[in-house]
Amino acid sequence: MSLDKETVKKVARLARIRLTDAEVEKLGPQLSNIINFVEQLAEVDTDNVEPLANVADINLELREDVVNDGNCVDKVLANAPEKTQGYFVVPKVVE
């Protein structure tokens, strides 16, 4: 399977990655290669096989409903490029 340019651009846009036309030319074949590699899995016959969620025989652990985290606004905001009065500040995103 070979990805066309439009698909490469769409995937990039969904991932919020800006690509130049030259990059689309270069990355398209690389992405196609990756997909072709993974598609080898399709050769395995999986009819009547239940999807496997994990190889270890364990159940999902649940936690009790107690408040034991949070209250660390300084840590949460530590990497924010811009902040004020405890808020993250981002470019305006309203419609």
Added chain:
Amino acid sequence: MPQMIKGDTGDWEIVIGMEIHAQVIARSKLFSGAATEFGAAPNSQVSLVDAAMPGMLPVLNKKCVEQAVRTGLGLNSKINTRSVFARKNYFYPDLPQGYQISQFEDPIVGKGKIEIDLPDGSVKEIGITRLHLEQDAGKSIHDQSPTKSFVDLNRSGCALMEIVSEPDIRGPEEAVAYLSKIRMILRYLGTCDGNMDEGSMRADVNISVRKPGDEYGTRAEIKNVNSLKAVQQAIDFEARRQVEIIEEGGKVNQETRLWDPNKMETRSMRSKEEAHDYRYFPDPDLLPLEFSSQWVEEIKQTLPELPDEKKHRFMDEYGLSLYDASVLIAERSRADFFETVAKDGGDAKLSANWVINELLGILNKNEKALSDSPISAEQLGGLIKLIVDNTISGKIAKDVFAEMFASGKDAEKIVEEKGLKQVTDTGAIEAVIDEVLAENPDNVEAYRGGKDKLFGFFVGQVMKKSQGKANPALVNEILKKKL
């Protein structure tokens, strides 16, 4: 009764399905131990999991799972003892992970149904498609700066239940009834506070129109419909818009639209369209959620009597009308209040009248909630008991009630202090009647001559002389004899 839209080419049927997002009542978040309380300082209730710091792992909150199961049972739905969390991928500043953990192909709750009560007194069944658990997003604030948005992640990661209905709803009236009933059920169950002002319950409305009997038309999804009134208005507007487009020869776009309550219109949210490519896949951080049907059974044992059961019981057990029963069950606390009044008062129908017409009326006028009522359920029951055992008349009771509302005193005490006890002593009533007859010989003559209407005049005079305390039934009886 489905509400139709009259177009130039005939009647159009409105077809509606709803998605309700309900915030789960739990102390901590769906996948972290941060608090969920409303109104805290910005970003103070955020753990590093909620902020999506690298390497943080989600751990599922057992209480949230229980609440979802409870709600599923309350919606008469199938509980799936195995469900799967999936990632829904999209970018927005208040979604730090870049995906929302939700459920897609295997939700925790499957098909079910509820009854809705319509204004004309009829009942209709609405199908529930599914209920799934998911994370809420944070909150963006746009009005603090002309060029920037502020982001608060306190709500990020709080548990939501998304409840999806079948497209069984026909028109704004049914949509409002559906939303009200879901809200009522959630509040009875204690799984969501149903507070639409604070955003703990939000609705998206899918609307299409068709000629009756035709296939479904193309639908638009309306977001930001956050009150019962907005549901009504948004459906009215959107259905008319679609009918106009079709009748003018155009086609309705399948799209997401935003309800603007100020301009009273819906408008296209073009930016949302591309984002609809959510690329769901099972969340590799979480194993499938599995629990026993034994646990579901245990939860079932703790369910309260639900609104519809209570409504039917009030009608059967107390002989109330559908309308009275519907008013009383609207809030669990109101229904409990009524039952206490009825038990203490000894007359259920009379108690229903007093609770609905007198107490709720005066509370409403004073902008008070039932929980702030100066008259307790026991006190109102006490007043009704005095009516039932003929200690006071219904008319005097209204004065006593007003006094109780003002002072918070017991009815019995007020009746005693003011000497309002009804006179049921026939001798005493007879004496008053004799006086009245002696004072009005002309009218007595006229009545006996055939002027029947004067009977009311005599009753009035007797009641006046006794300051309203004479038992009206006895007055009527004795007067008739004497005349």
